[in-house]
Amino acid sequence: MDDHLKWQETEAKLIEDCTIFELYESKRESKSGLSGTFYLLKSRDWVNIVPVLTDSRGEERFLMVKQYRQGADKLTIEFPAGLVEKDEHPEKAAGRELLEETGFRAGTLQLIGKIMPNPAFMTNCCYTYLARDLRKVDDQNLDDLEQLEVLEVPVHEVASKIGRGCYLNSMTLIALHWYLRPGGKAP
């Protein structure tokens, strides 16, 4: 019944391979007779990991990473995150990114949400996994240009600071939303 709103690609041209995404120019026509050219970023899917530690008093803390972000020109504190490799299951990517960025291995990984970062011009999804039963098993294993500092932050602190200071990445807000919503946490 919504067919009149749909569009179809008639031609696509690669403009630039930007490593973490490819910029395309896509010519498209709508069922209702419109035509236009759109810029699209084709990207691999992303994973966001919410690693939860519980201290001796039962207080829950997130394992997070502090890093410099080139787009923002600012330091951010975020959940560990990364790209899903070709032919890799998102859950495997979540475990791998957590291990690389923090040196922690998750005993359990549970998918708690899935969303598209930007359906207007990006083609990919972001999967959020809850990671529990964490054990420090290794040192960080970072790419050449990555500098990440691992830190532990109480859940209530992230919930109250999100959107302010270093807590300015929307992907971290999204993961927090999935974690906090009723039924979002593992039993």
Place this chain on the structure above:
Amino acid sequence: MDDHLKWQETEAKLIEDCTIFELYESKRESKSGLSGTFYLLKSRDWVNIVPVLTDSRGEERFLMVKQYRQGADKLTIEFPAGLVEKDEHPEKAAGRELLEETGFRAGTLQLIGKIMPNPAFMTNCCYTYLARDLRKVDDQNLDDLEQLEVLEVPVHEVASKIGRGCYLNSMTLIALHWYLRPGGKAP
């Protein structure tokens, strides 16, 4: 104290002007002696509007828009949203986008959250405004390639469906989070 994590741009080159953003190649050096080239999208800020209607039984409904999204190749249901124009205040942009996309004018607009869509490679912020005291004053006023259908959806339905079906835009999740969090709503 975090100076060792910081980077500075030494050279920037425009690769492509994509209308809604510009793709740049940015050469940068870190305080700790690293150097690299990064792709960045320079974009105007975005606004997200959460328009709330209350029916005769006191139930709250969001005013939302259904549209085809070229990145997703799917129909989405989202909050009204758009770009902040040059020299425009985000609040003014919120009122303008709401009026253009739905024909409704807001009696009050309240900033309830601010976040960066992607600080890794995008330079912009997204402001979310709560819109109340809504009045239908005009028809839609859309761009040539925009086809938006306006609909009303109960708040609880959006909260339960977010991430599924047509509710797949992360910007809508973000706006919903700001609306639902304690203290997020207007009194």
